[in-house]
Amino acid sequence: RVVLEIEGLRKRYGGTVALDGCTFAVAPKRLVGLLGPNGAGKTTLMRCLLGLVVPDGGEIRWSGEPLDGDRGRRFGYMPEERGLYPSMRVAEQVRYFAMLSGLSSAAAARATTDVLQRIGAADLAERRLEELSHGNQQRIQLAVALVHDPEILVLDEPFAGLDPLGVDQFGALLLDLAADGTTVLFSSHQLDLVQHLCQDIVTIHRGRVVLAGELEELQRAT
Numbered sequence: 001r002v003v004l005e006i007e008g009l010r011k012r013y014g015g016t017v018a019l020d021g022c023t024f025a026v027a028p029k030r031l032v033g034l035l036g037p038n039g040a041g042k043t044t045l046m047r048c049l050l051g052l053v054v055p056d057g058g059e060i061r062w063s064g065e066p067l068d069g070d071r072g073r074r075f076g077y078m079p080e081e082r083g084l085y086p087s088m089r090v091a092e093q094v095r096y097f098a099m100l101s102g103l104s105s106a107a108a109a110r111a112t113t114d115v116l117q118r119i120g121a122a123d124l125a126e127r128r129l130e131e132l133s134h135g136n137q138q139r140i141q142l143a144v145a146l147v148h149d150p151e152i153l154v155l156d157e158p159f160a161g162l163d164p165l166g167v168d169q170f171g172a173l174l175l176d177l178a179a180d181g182t183t184v185l186f187s188s189h190q191l192d193l194v195q196h197l198c199q200d201i202v203t204i205h206r207g208r209v210v211l212a213g214e215l216e217e218l219q220r221a222t
C-alpha cells in the first residue's frame with residue numbers, strides 16, 4: 001500500500017538539472033529517509049511535493065489520484081530555515097502559524113496546546129524562543145509544521161547542526177509520530193543517521209533515485 005507516488009519527476013533551473021526522472025513511492029505511517037549528498041535534488045523534490053516548485057514533468061499521486069492544489073492540509077513542512085520570532089513566546093508563535101494555516105482563533109489555541117503536548121514541549125509554552133537550546137528550537141519548528149495535523153510531514157535536513165543528544169531526541173520524536181500514524185519524510189546527507197533511524201530509505205543522486213526500499217531488504221541485498 002502506498003500513499004504517495006512520485007513518478008518521473010523532472011526539474012531544471014536554467015542549465016542545471018535538479019531532478020532527472022525521480023521515481024519512488026511512500027507507504028503510509030512510515031519514517032522515510034531521503035538520503036543524498038549536497039546538490040542531489042532533495043530540497044527541490046520536497047518543494048515539488050509541497051507545490052512550492054512546479055516540476056517540468058512527471059507526476060505526483062496521492063492515494064492513486066494526481067495531487068491537486070489542496071496540499072496545505074495534507075502536508076506539514078519544516079524547511080531548513082524558517083524565520084520564527086526570537087522574542088515571541090512559544091505558544092503565541094505556534095498559534096500564529098496555526099491561524100495562518102486557516103484555523104480560527106479558538107481552534108488554533110486548542111491545536112497549539114495539543115501539538116505542544118504531543119511533542120513533549122508543553123512546559124516550553126510560555127518561554128521565549130531565543131531562550132531555548134537549539135534542540136528545543138527545532139522542536140518548536142516541528143510544532144509549527146505539525147499544528148494543522150497533516151497526514152505527511154516533510155522535513156528538510158532537520159538534524160543539521162544538532163548535537164548527538166539533540167539528534168537522539170529529535171529522532172525519537174519522529175519515530176513516535178510515524179508510529180502514531182503520521183507519514184514522515186525527511187532529508188539528510190548522513191548515511192549513518194538514516195540507517196539508524198529509518199524503516200525506509202530513498203537514496204537520491206544527481207536528481208535520480210539510485211536505491212529505494214526497506215532498509216532491512218537493502219541491507220540483505222548488499
Ligand code: ADP
Pocket residue numbers: 013016017018036037038039040041042043044045
Ligand atoms: P539538495 O537539497 O539535495 O542539496 P537541491 O534541490 O537544493 O539539492 O539542488 C539541486 C541542484 O539544483 C543543485 O545543483 C542546486 O545548485 C540547483 N538549484 C537548486 N535551487 C536552485 C535555484 N533556485 N536556482 C538555480 N539552481 C538551483
Ligand code: ADP
Pocket residue numbers: 038039042043080156
Ligand atoms: P540545500 O541546503 O537543501 O541544498 P540550498 O542551499 O541548495 O538548499 O538552497 C537554498 C536556497 O537557494 C533555495 O531557495 C534554492 O532554491 C536556492 N539555490 C540553490 N542553489 C542555487 C543556485 N545554484 N542558484 C540559485 N539559487 C539556488
